[in-house]
Amino acid sequence: MTQEPIGSPEIYRLQVNGESHDVQDAWLGESLLYVLRERLGLPGSKGACEQGECGSCTVLLDGAAVCACLVMAASATDADIVTVEGLAPDAALTDVQAAFLDEGAVQCGFCTPGLIVAVHHLLEHNPEPSALETREALSGNICRCTGYGRIFAAVDAVVASRADQAAR
Amino acid sequence: MTEASAPAATATATETVTALRPGVLGTNAARPDGVPKVQGRFAFANDLWAENMLWGATLRSPHPYARIRSVDVTGAWKIAGVEAIVTAEDVPGQPTYGLIRQDQHVFASAYVRYRGEPVAAVAADHPETCRRALEAIVVDYEVLTPLTDPEEAIAGTRDRIHPDGNLIRHQRILCGDPEATGPIVVEGNYEMGMQDQAFLGPEAALAVPDDDGAGLELYIATQWLHEDRKQVAACLGLPEERVRLVLGGVGGAFGAREDISLQVHCSLLALRTGRPIKMQYGREESFYGHVHRHPAKIWMRHHASADGVIVKIEARMVFDGGAYTSTSPAVLINGVTHAQGPYRCPNAIVDGYATRTNNPPCGAMRGFGVVQACFAHEGQMDKLAAAAGLSPVEVRLRNAMRTGDPLITGQPVDSVAPVERCIRETDALPMPPDLPADADVLALPGGSGRTADRGHVVRGVGYGVAIKNLMYSEGFDDYSTARCQLNDGVATLKFAAAEVGQGFVMLAQQIARSILGVDEVMLDTIDTQIGSSGSTSASRQTWISGGAVDAACRKVRELLLEAVAERHGMPALQLAIEGTDVVDTIGSLRIPVADASAGLRLDETVEYRHRATEDLDENGQGNCHVAFAFVAHRAVVDVDPELGLVKVVQIATAQDVGRALNPLSVAGQIEGGIAQGLGLAVMEEIIVTDGMVRNASFTDYLLPTTLDAPTVVFSLIEEPDPQAPLGAKGVGEPPCISVTPAIAAAIRDATGRDIGRVPVRPQDICLS
Numbered sequence: 001m002t003q004e005p006i007g008s009p010e011i012y013r014l015q016v017n018g019e020s021h022d023v024q025d026a027w028l029g030e031s032l033l034y035v036l037r038e039r040l041g042l043p044g045s046k047g048a049c050e051q052g053e054c055g056s057c058t059v060l061l062d063g064a065a066v067c068a069c070l071v072m073a074a075s076a077t078d079a080d081i082v083t084v085e086g087l088a089p090d091a092a093l094t095d096v097q098a099a100f101l102d103e104g105a106v107q108c109g110f111c112t113p114g115l116i117v118a119v120h121h122l123l124e125h126n127p128e129p130s131a132l133e134t135r136e137a138l139s140g141n142i143c144r145c146t147g148y149g150r151i152f153a154a155v156d157a158v159v160a161s162r163a164d165q166a167a168r
Numbered sequence: 169m170t171e172a173s174a175p176a177a178t179a180t181a182t183e184t185v186t187a188l189r190p191g192v193l194g195t196n197a198a199r200p201d202g203v204p205k206v207q208g209r210f211a212f213a214n215d216l217w218a219e220n221m222l223w224g225a226t227l228r229s230p231h232p233y234a235r236i237r238s239v240d241v242t243g244a245w246k247i248a249g250v251e252a253i254v255t256a257e258d259v260p261g262q263p264t265y266g267l268i269r270q271d272q273h274v275f276a277s278a279y280v281r282y283r284g285e286p287v288a289a290v291a292a293d294h295p296e297t298c299r300r301a302l303e304a305i306v307v308d309y310e311v312l313t314p315l316t317d318p319e320e321a322i323a324g325t326r327d328r329i330h331p332d333g334n335l336i337r338h339q340r341i342l343c344g345d346p347e348a349t350g351p352i353v354v355e356g357n358y359e360m361g362m363q364d365q366a367f368l369g370p371e372a373a374l375a376v377p378d379d380d381g382a383g384l385e386l387y388i389a390t391q392w393l394h395e396d397r398k399q400v401a402a403c404l405g406l407p408e409e410r411v412r413l414v415l416g417g418v419g420g421a422f423g424a425r426e427d428i429s430l431q432v433h434c435s436l437l438a439l440r441t442g443r444p445i446k447m448q449y450g451r452e453e454s455f456y457g458h459v460h461r462h463p464a465k466i467w468m469r470h471h472a473s474a475d476g477v478i479v480k481i482e483a484r485m486v487f488d489g490g491a492y493t494s495t496s497p498a499v500l501i502n503g504v505t506h507a508q509g510p511y512r513c514p515n516a517i518v519d520g521y522a523t524r525t526n527n528p529p530c531g532a533m534r535g536f537g538v539v540q541a542c543f544a545h546e547g548q549m550d551k552l553a554a555a556a557g558l559s560p561v562e563v564r565l566r567n568a569m570r571t572g573d574p575l576i577t578g579q580p581v582d583s584v585a586p587v588e589r590c591i592r593e594t595d596a597l598p599m600p601p602d603l604p605a606d607a608d609v610l611a612l613p614g615g616s617g618r619t620a621d622r623g624h625v626v627r628g629v630g631y632g633v634a635i636k637n638l639m640y641s642e643g644f645d646d647y648s649t650a651r652c653q654l655n656d657g658v659a660t661l662k663f664a665a666a667e668v669g670q671g672f673v674m675l676a677q678q679i680a681r682s683i684l685g686v687d688e689v690m691l692d693t694i695d696t697q698i699g700s701s702g703s704t705s706a707s708r709q710t711w712i713s714g715g716a717v718d719a720a721c722r723k724v725r726e727l728l729l730e731a732v733a734e735r736h737g738m739p740a741l742q743l744a745i746e747g748t749d750v751v752d753t754i755g756s757l758r759i760p761v762a763d764a765s766a767g768l769r770l771d772e773t774v775e776y777r778h779r780a781t782e783d784l785d786e787n788g789q790g791n792c793h794v795a796f797a798f799v800a801h802r803a804v805v806d807v808d809p810e811l812g813l814v815k816v817v818q819i820a821t822a823q824d825v826g827r828a829l830n831p832l833s834v835a836g837q838i839e840g841g842i843a844q845g846l847g848l849a850v851m852e853e854i855i856v857t858d859g860m861v862r863n864a865s866f867t868d869y870l871l872p873t874t875l876d877a878p879t880v881v882f883s884l885i886e887e888p889d890p891q892a893p894l895g896a897k898g899v900g901e902p903p904c905i906s907v908t909p910a911i912a913a914a915i916r917d918a919t920g921r922d923i924g925r926v927p928v929r930p931q932d933i934c935l936s
Contacts, residue, residue, distance in 0.1 A: 005248050006296050027296050034295075043215040044208020046419070048368045049451045053866035056368060084208035097206040101198060104832035107840065108669025109205030109212075110368035110419030116206055132610050135874040142866070144368050144420050145669050146836055147843030148877040 017086025033057045035073035044084040044113045055141030058114035065121040084113035099154040107145035192682040196832035199674045213389035213416025214372030218444035224437045225298035227288040229280035232526040232859025233314035243304035249293035252440040261405025272492040281491035284456025291437040314526035314859035318488040321523035336522040337497040341788030343576040344515030350479040354551035355469035358544040359925040361853035363461035369419015371429045372448035375438035383410030389418040391425040394700035403432045415694040421668035423532030424458040455864035459531030462487040464540040476556030480515035483507045489522045494531030496522040502537030509545035510587045510635040511567035516576035526859045546632045546909035560631045578789045583796040584887045590800035593822035593883045600818040613813035620808030630913025632906030633800045637793040639708040649699030650716035651773040652724045657762025662692035665701035665713040671833045683721035685745040685761040707898025715893035716776035723772035798824040799902035803910035807918040812930025822883040826897035841903025843872045849911035
């Protein structure tokens with residue numbers, strides 16, 4: 001008895017980083033993380049726990065920071081999805097990305113894309129977070145290399161430079 | 169002094185380096201992999217993809233100990249999309265592998281000896297197909313009673329669970345007068361749980377078979393390409409030159425990628441199918457797929473004079489190696505040879521055992537045996553302080569090792585040994601402010617969910633000091649290879665040193681810029697198309713691969729200066745590189761390196777070795793280590809003694825780094841190591857009962873988050889080590905070693921409880 005292949009004949013469409021992508025022949029059990037990485041050529045979002053504990057797969061779904069590993073891809077058809085690849089045009093760096101580099105917040109880099117998205121989300125909603133607010137907002141993003149000190153420094157640097165620009 | 173969480177953190181470092189050219193040694197040079205990493209464009213091993221690729225997956229034992237009666241794969245073959253199924257009988261070469269002893273089967277054949285041991289692997293068109301295929305494989309097990317108590321392994325009361333026996337290694341150290349004693353005798357029992365490296369990027373590889381099917385290319389996240397190649401080629405029955413390894417992007421390592429995990433399985437499936445195979449572990453499988461930090465039980469007794477000077481130590485140390493050898497013999501040797509800590513000790517009797525059980529295999533993790541020893545000897549120092557009526561700082565100062573002092577192995581510590589400075593500078597760092605009366609709940613022990621009452625919170629302070637060996641020991645031929653080319657003012661470097669996040673790629677560029685006076689330094693692919701660089705472990709790459717890159721660049725510089733000298737009819741000895749120019753040191757000639765090297769093809773490859781080491785004799789005597797680094801930590805904790813909750817408020821540390829080659833990266837190593845040591849102190853433990861892992865997930869295995877991270881204040885002690893090629897000592901391991909006992913001591917200080925075990929659990933505080 002040979003079982004049927006697992007791909008579904010149904011086609012669904014995802015809006016990612018302002019572009020429309022048709023997904024076909026996919027198994028409907030695939031997570032948004034899997035589809036982004038393996039079908040849409042967007043491997044920037046990382047998978048490290050598959051259960052929403054580590055934040056490495058953080059993406060914006062209609063502006064909310066979510067773990068892409070916990071979202072069924074086929075259920076995200078009506079959402080505006082932004083991944084780390086969609087934060088800045090090709091080759092450019094956002095201020096958050098630049099601050100992560102300047103402050104030494106990147107070591108192995110596996111948690112970095114998820115953290116970059118999470119920091120953008122934090123500062124969008126709270127431009128001048130207190131130290132505790134930053135810690136609370138980023139507590140769903142695990143980094144195993146840095147001990148977080150340089151990441152806090154990067155957030156502080158962005159807050160300072162944005163405040164500086166706003167004051168001009 | 170540097171306040172790590174403030175933006176001023178690197179200002180001190182930057183001020184001291186303003187005179188330096190950007191990107192050279194001593195500056196905070198940028199990482200060459202930084203931009204792609206923040207953009208999400210850096211290719212980690214599990215981001216790789218190939219045309220016509222299949223997925224691979226592994227079937228693992230559900231039992232810690234069982235005899236395999238039969239393996240029936242017929243059900244799996246009936247699933248559409250399955251392209252290959254391999255078991256023990258399909259391994260074409262050597263059936264076993266291992267770093268020190270090849271005692272683990274590629275796939276279990278007769279017995280499984282730990283929960284999670286690989287039994288079979290499949291290749292299919294989709295990960296979900298793989299999962300279904302694994303489910304359809306029927307293994308008939310005769311379940312056996314697992315050996316889980318290391319003491320039973322030592323006593324020899326159980327039948328052998330492996331042909332090599334139940335004891336992996338015993339080592340004794342006898343030093344001085346065994347009868348020596350003093351008016352003060354203190355003893356204690358210390359226990360450490362099993363810690364996981366928990367790197368973020370799970371194991372992953374892509375194997376691409378050669379067209380002729382007689383070889384392959386393996387893109388792999390590893391710590392040691394050449395050792396992997398040796399083991400993979402042996403198991404595949406191929407000559408090493410037919411197996412080419414390329415470093416896939418590595419998402420952290422911390423020791424867990426030193427052993428083989430999926431390398432052979434993935435390669436075998438690729439050769440079987442003639443198609444590229446991608447394998448990646450999920451988090452649960454990652455817990456089963458790599459070795460962990462050894463859980464240990466240590467008894468120690470210190471004899472001292474009335475004024476607290478150590479006369480003798482006695483210790484019995486038991487490290488549970490689990491089912492297979494991995495690096496247990498070397499971990500054990502690190503444990504016993506560091507039993508005295510960074511203190512003078514004329515007499516010693518130490519017995520160490522590494523056992524084989526049906527628990528998860530244990531091997532390398534940051535600190536490598538010294539973490540366990542340090543937790544015990546630092547607990548003892550506090551007992552000694554109390555008995556002698558001294559402060560924890562004073563007792564450590566009184567016994568602090570100095571350069572030239574002998575270890576209990578008889579080996580003189582001829583590394584720079586600024587132990588006293590480490591202690592004094594740590595103690596001089598500012599204390600954190602008191603916990604405010606109206607502190608936010610997030611700042612209290614337990615955080616927002618299990619809120620401690622502010623009125624119940626008590627503060628404690630504790631100290632820890634450590635000595636850590638650097639690089640490989642016991643006669644291992646430890647070396648690194650590097651190639652440097654210089655052409656038209658551009659240097660190109662090639663080496664096989666695994667970049668796992670620590671920043672060696674950046675350091676290599678800094679070295680070339682400093683030695684050759686170039687700004688642009690290209691890095692060739694990190695692969696096995698050059699000689700070995702050894703493992704990215706044991707705090708060794710900065711010293712040994714840094715030494716190799718440094719030596720290759722110096723040879724190229726010599727060739728360049730000779731060429732310029734010949735062109736200008738002057739002795740080469742008169743020439744030097746200053747900034748980015750070749751200059752005549754006694755004349756006026758000044759030529760940019762870019763011009764001086766135009767048209768030349770300078771190319772040198774160098775093998776760099778550290779001095780030889782020796783095996784220990786039967787009494788544990790011998791010069792078995794190469795070099796040492798030192799560190800001290802002070803922990804400040806807030807504890808709610810009734811709820812057993814702990815918040816680590818601040819860690820202060822002074823670390824002996826030799827020379828800070830990239831101060832920002834040193835800060836990152838210090839803060840990251842402290843977080844891992846904090847995890848071991850109060851959060852992280854793989855819970856194993858009856859050989860079964862109970863918490864193989866990030867939901868149940870607790871890692872420090874942003875809310876758990878303490879404020880870190882640190883001071884770098886820069887006394888360049890004359891033995892070290894760049895004056896710098898490895899900085900990776902020391903940060904995670906004495907921070908754990910410092911936190912445990914702070915909890916003891918806050919609660920008065922006799923904490924003898926880490927991680928410290930709520931019940932250890934409130935129910936003990």
